[in-house]
Amino acid sequence: MAAFATATPSPAISVSPWSMSSLRAALPSPTRASPAGKLRSSFSPAAAATAASVGCLSSFSGLTPISPLLSLGEETSSFEHRLFGIDARGRIVAMRHGRRVPKLSRPPDQRKALLRGLTTQLLKYGRIKTTRPRAKAMRKYVEKMITLAKDGSLHKRRQALAFIYEKHIVHALFAEVADRRPFI
Known part of the structure; x- marks a missing residue:
């Protein structure tokens, strides 16, 4: 951490080192593989050699879905357009439920x-x-x-x-x- 804090910013990052745009610029761009390429049923040496030459390790893609079937398109990448959401406590919910009973700070x-x-x-x-x-x-x-x-x-x-x-x-x-x- 100390090395990162004292390092000079790179020429690509001209804004504050803690802004979201600079962090996005520092991350590698997410590449999407075709679903047929990820879901192989058999192993072939030729495909393994091609994958090794291109690069086996995929870059960090954040909260993008594993399956492209869940996304509505390339331009939508937020949870408003997904089938589920995450509430404040980290639980996955299918829909928003309003508070049914006013609690009045009492059991x-x-x-x-x-x-x-x-x-x-x-x-x-x-x-x-x-x-x-x-x-x-x-x-x-x-x-x-x-x-x-x-x-x-x-x-x-x-x-x-x-x-x-x-x-x-x-x-x-x-x-x-x-x-x-x-x-x-």
């Missing part, structure tokens, strides 16, 4: 208890002060409780009783939503 049991408590308080007081991420996460459960109350069946009432902490809030919610429903 799942505490997160569920927090959302149950916030939902109970909102249905009890009508208005509460909380943070925006908690309010966005809580909206799903409040709307579900209102939807359960719109149906009004015994099963839906028991589902709401299992989620909301205070029993009288569930009965008041079901009574109020039933009063607002138009009779057909």
Whole structure:
């Protein structure tokens, strides 16, 4: 490392020695071999002599695919045009998955208890002060409780009783939503 850091830059590298263009210029250009040349089923001495004269060692080709069937063309060499990608932790994924549940910096049991408590308080007081991420996460459960109350069946009432902490809030919610429903 010390020899590299103190060495003078070559005439081909006129920019900063740490820029990406200078590093690309220092690497040998990638050469693509035909797929038939790489996948030989039998050994022939004539082909081995030809390969030895041309040079057996192929240059470093970076993240280019081994099989040319996976590439869409010579001009596309980034992961946007590939069949797969690599996430931040180095795992290979086939497609991008969004985060399904807001984490709220809590383990799942505490997160569920927090959302149950916030939902109970909102249905009890009508208005509460909380943070925006908690309010966005809580909206799903409040709307579900209102939807359960719109149906009004015994099963839906028991589902709401299992989620909301205070029993009288569930009965008041079901009574109020039933009063607002138009009779057909």
